[in-house]
Amino acid sequence: MSLVALIxxxxxxxxVALGLPFAFALALAVIASLYASGLxxxxxxxxxxAGTQSFSLLVIPFFMLAGEVMAAxxxxxxxxxxxxxxxxxxxxxxxxxxxxxxxxxxxxSGSAPATTAAIGTVMIPAMAERGYSRAYATALAVSAGxxxxxxxxxxxxVIWGVIAEQSIAKLFLSGVMPGLLMAAGMVALVLWQxxxxxxxxxxxxxxxxxxxxxxxxxxxxxxPVIVLGGxxxxxFTPTESAVVACLYVLAIALFVQRSLHWRTLGAxxxxxxxxxxxxxxxxxxxxxxxxxxxxxxxAPALTRWLAGHVHxxxxxxxxxxxxxxxxxxxxxxxxxxxxxxxMLIAIARQYGVDPIHFGSMIVTNVAIGxxxxxxxxxxxxxxxxxxxxLADVARSIMPFVAMMLLVLFLVxxxxxxxxxxxx
Amino acid sequence: MKAALAAAxxxxxxxxxxxxxxxxxxxxxxxxxxxFMRSALSAPPSWSEELALLAFTWAVLLAVAGGVRDGIHVxxxxxxxxxxxxxxxxxxxxxxxxxxxxxxxxxxxxxxxAAESVGTTSAATAYPMSLLYASAVVCGALILLFALExxxxxxxxxxx
Numbered sequence: 024m025s026l027v028a029l030i031x032x033x034x035x036x037x038x039v040a041l042g043l044p045f046a047f048a049l050a051l052a053v054i055a056s057l058y059a060s061g062l063x064x065x066x067x068x069x070x071x072x073a074g075t076q077s078f079s080l081l082v083i084p085f086f087m088l089a090g091e092v093m094a095a096x097x098x099x100x101x102x103x104x105x106x107x108x109x110x111x112x113x114x115x116x117x118x119x120x121x122x123x124x125x126x127x128x129x130x131x132s133g134s135a136p137a138t139t140a141a142i143g144t145v146m147i148p149a150m151a152e153r154g155y156s157r158a159y160a161t162a163l164a165v166s167a168g169x170x171x172x173x174x175x176x177x178x179x180x181v182i183w184g185v186i187a188e189q190s191i192a193k194l195f196l197s198g199v200m201p202g203l204l205m206a207a208g209m210v211a212l213v214l215w216q217x218x219x220x221x222x223x224x225x226x227x228x229x230x231x232x233x234x235x236x237x238x239x240x241x242x243x244x245x246x247p248v249i250v251l252g253g254x255x256x257x258x259f260t261p262t263e264s265a266v267v268a269c270l271y272v273l274a275i276a277l278f279v280q281r282s283l284h285w286r287t288l289g290a291x292x293x294x295x296x297x298x299x300x301x302x303x304x305x306x307x308x309x310x311x312x313x314x315x316x317x318x319x320x321x322a323p324a325l326t327r328w329l330a331g332h333v334h335x336x337x338x339x340x341x342x343x344x345x346x347x348x349x350x351x352x353x354x355x356x357x358x359x360x361x362x363x364x365x366m367l368i369a370i371a372r373q374y375g376v377d378p379i380h381f382g383s384m385i386v387t388n389v390a391i392g393x394x395x396x397x398x399x400x401x402x403x404x405x406x407x408x409x410x411x412x413l414a415d416v417a418r419s420i421m422p423f424v425a426m427m428l429l430v431l432f433l434v435x436x437x438x439x440x441x442x443x444x445x446x
Numbered sequence: 447m448k449a450a451l452a453a454a455x456x457x458x459x460x461x462x463x464x465x466x467x468x469x470x471x472x473x474x475x476x477x478x479x480x481x482f483m484r485s486a487l488s489a490p491p492s493w494s495e496e497l498a499l500l501a502f503t504w505a506v507l508l509a510v511a512g513g514v515r516d517g518i519h520v521x522x523x524x525x526x527x528x529x530x531x532x533x534x535x536x537x538x539x540x541x542x543x544x545x546x547x548x549x550x551x552x553x554x555x556x557x558x559x560a561a562e563s564v565g566t567t568s569a570a571t572a573y574p575m576s577l578l579y580a581s582a583v584v585c586g587a588l589i590l591l592f593a594l595e596x597x598x599x600x601x602x603x604x605x606x
Contacts, residue, residue, distance in 0.1 A: 042526040043541050044519035046510070048550045068556035068582035075503040076578075078495060082476070084470060258485060266477040292467045300509035301520055307506070355520045398522065403592070 025416050027056045028319045031312065045358045046304035053311040060315070067311050074310035075303060078262055079185050082133070083302060085265035088295035089272050090137030090247075093128065095291045096276025096283035098243040099141040102127055103149075105240035108228035115217030116225055117153055118163055121146045122209050125167035129174040129202075130247035131268050133181075136298060137391050139168025139401040143408045154222045157409050164417035165405035166209055166427070169390040174203030176250060176261055176268075179386045182306065184355060186364035189378050191261050192254060197383035197441040201434045205390070208426040242275045302357050309361040322366035326373050336374040340435050343367065344388060348428075351392030355400070360389065383441035387434045391427045394420060448599060456602065462512050462588060469505035473498045496570045500578055507581045511588030514545060517601060542597040549589025556582030556589045 024030075030052055038048035050067065057064050092101050106123040110116055125142045132138055143164035150160035172179035175195030184191035228236070237244075250268045253259040259267060275285035283291070294344045316322065333339045350359050371381040397419040406416055434440050480494035513519050526534055560579040567574055595602065 039522055040525055040539065041541065042521055042523050043544055044521040046519055047548050049546050050552070051544055054548070055550055064551070064555040065559040065562070068552055068579065068586075070506070071552070071585075072503055072579055075506050076499050078499065081473070081498060081502055083479075084473065084502070088470070088474075089458050104478045166583045176458045259481065263477065263484075266474060266481055269474060270478050289464075289467050292470050293463055296466050296470055296505060296509045297513060297516065297518060298508055301518060303506045304510040304513065304519060307510070353522055353524070358520075397524070400520070434509075 025319060026059045027315060028321060030055045030059060031316055031319065035312075039354065044304075045355050046308045049305065049308040049312045049358075049362070053308065053315060056315045060318075062315075066314065070311035070314060071307045072149070074123055074307040077185055078260075079177065079181055079191060080303065080306065081262045082176065082181050082265040084174060084295060084299040085262075085269045086131075086133040086178055086356075087137060087202040087298050088130070088292065089265065089268040090132030090134050090141060091291045091295045092138070092269070092276050092283065093131065093145065093243065093246075094141035095287060096272065097280070097361045098276060098282070099124070099128060100145050100153045101236075101240040102243050102282075103143040103145045104236040105244060107276060108233045110148065111225045112227040114224060115149045115213040115222070115264070116212035117146065117155065118217065119210060121150070121163055122170075122206055122213070124169045125164075125170055126174060126206055127244065127247055129171035130245075131250055131272070133171060133174075133176040133178045133265075135171040135179075135390065135401050136404050137168045138171040139165055139404045140408070143405050147405070147409050153225075155220075156358050156419070158411060158415045158419040160214065160325075161405040161409040161416050162281060162423055163209070163213065164408070165394050165399070165401045165416070165420060166423040167206075168401045168404070169394045169399075169427075170202050172207055172393070173198040173205065175199065176264060177386065178302070179356075179360070179389045182302075182360055183382050184384055186361060187368050187378060187382060189382055193379050193445055194382045194386075195254070195261070196444040197379045198386060199444055200440045201383055201387050201430055202230075204433065204440065205387075205427055208430060209423065212422055212426060237418070242270070242279055246248070246271055247276075254406075265428045297407060305355065305358045306361050309358070313365055316362075317365065322369045325366055326369045326437065329370060330373055336376065337436065339370065339374050340376065341386070343370065344384070344431060344435060347385070347388040348391065350396070351388070351395060351399075352397060355398075358393040360385065360391070377438060377442065379445065380438040384389045384431070384435050387427075387431045391424065391431060394422065394427065395424050451500050452595070452599050452602070455591060455599070458588070458591065459512065459515050459602070462508050464514065466505050469508070472501045476501070488529070493571045494575075496568055499575065500568075503537045503578060504581045507585035508588065511549075511585050511592060514549075514589050515595065515602060517591035525563065539597060542593050546590050546593035546597065549586045550595055552586030553583050553590060554586070556580075563598075566576050 030214040035048055035052040038051055053067055103124045110119040125138050128138050128141055147160045147164050151157045177198055180194040181191055183196050249271055250264045253264045254261055393399050476494050476498045480490055484490035560576045560583055563575040563579050
């Protein structure tokens with residue numbers, strides 16, 4: 024192994040283990056490799072800037088902003104109210120409300136942390152108030168939040184589409200069935216929990232209550248129709264749909280429902296841009312890292328080695344899933360996607376895996392990684408809302424993670440789940 | 447002296463925050479105009495995508511630097527959490543030094559890159575490419591500044 028290869032693998036891993044943020048660990052590994060290989064130091068700024076010059080990646084700040092506006096502008100509460108009047112009388116009613124509201128929210132925002140924060144802020148206290156354990160309520164809100172990477176539009180699919188050079192619109196469609204399957208699994212778990220627990224059922228909503236919830240929520244319910252209808256009706260590109268989503272929810276919150284004040288808009292934009300920066304810092308600094316990895320021929324070498332040792336495609340996919348799950352326990356999922364992306368794509372190509380099916384499998388892994396202990400990003404969002412520690416929530420979220428792994432199994436071994444809507 | 451330094455860095459950080467907000471609004475306005483012109487008048491402007499991407503790069507890189515001040519960049523702290531307090535504090539200082547080094551390097555290498563690109567312009571709007579690459583210089587300088595602030599003055603209060 025060359026010195027550069029050592030820096031990019033062991034050096035980078037050591038920096039991450041020591042606690043340097045992923046983005047700066049990538050940058051430092053690139054800097055050290057540039058000196059070790061005698062390449063021009065300008066590669067770092069050049070690739071960093073180039074990494075952000077992607078029209079597809081422009082969706083990220085806009086979907087983040089749409090999510091923040093919906094949360095700050097009270098639109099997520101109205102969404103919850105609509106779901107509430109339809110399913111609250113069923114066993115596990117509030118749990119079902121959480122899942123449905125997250126599905127609709129995800130169809131506008133595309134961001135798992137934004138969905139977890141928006142829905143969790145409303146639903147975790149509401150569920151705790153009605154007798155659900157706080158840990159269970161948090162686990163459910165986190166699990167519902169990670170539906171966002173699978174339900175279109177999805178930021179994770181956009182990032183994967185850019186890395187894998189695949190159609191983002193097709194990747195979006197490949198996530199629908201896995202996302203709905205995961206949501207169905209959550210519904211089953213909620214119903215099972217409701218039968219086991221002693222949570223009182225609430226009365227059915229009156230016609231007047233349904234009418235009021237629909238009147239208050241009609242605008243926000245139209246948002247996913249506009250976003251998804253725009254993309255698949257051929258009106259907008261995914262990036263333009265994110266812009267339209269943003270402008271739409273801003274108009275609703277500022278002018279129609281007047282639930283967002285101009286004075287708070289600055290802070291809302293700052294929050295959206297801060298979250299965007301977290302993702303794009305990793306994406307940006309990984310560009311130079313990726314070029315050096317390619318130069319070292321690490322991906323082809325590993326792919327050849329794997330091809331020599333693992334002959335069955337399905338065994339290879341199982342190993343990739345296992346590897347992703349283990350890595351996600353210590354590493355950010357976006358970092359895994361962008362750093363290992365070229366290698367993963369080379370492996371998928373070698374074994375003849377359909378690239379869209381493979382994208383769906385990767386993003387299902389991303390969704391699971393965001394919810395799974397010990398460092399699932401959405402798990403931390405949920406814990407912050409509920410003011411609970413990891414140990415409190417870890418046990419409650421395990422059944423949900425197990426169910427998601429079952430969905431991953433189906434997504435991996437039944438390609439039809441991902442490709443059905445593309446036929 | 448320390449208070450004056452802290453106030454100066456806070457002013458730079460506030461200006462950075464506002465610039466990021468304005469750039470985000472600029473992106474939104476420009477692309478909103480593009481969508482309107484294309485779908486309503488079938489006459490998409492030629493400049494909108496390029497301008498939005500310029501604003502995007504600047505906004506993201508400035509926000510990345512702002513994230514250093516707020517201490518929000520994603521990292522793995524499993525090892526840090528297991529260290530005794532004194533060792534952890536020492537390690538945190540080392541990590542901030544490493545971050546400051548990345549910032550300084552980015553500013554220096556970015557300045558060379560921006561200087562090399564003087565005279566070249568973008569395809570559609572012909573803006574100078576050094577304007578785009580200057581974003582890496584400013585990002586690097588701000589990362590250096592904010593990392594040094596945390597190192598020398600401690601973590602700032604960013605709740606406001």
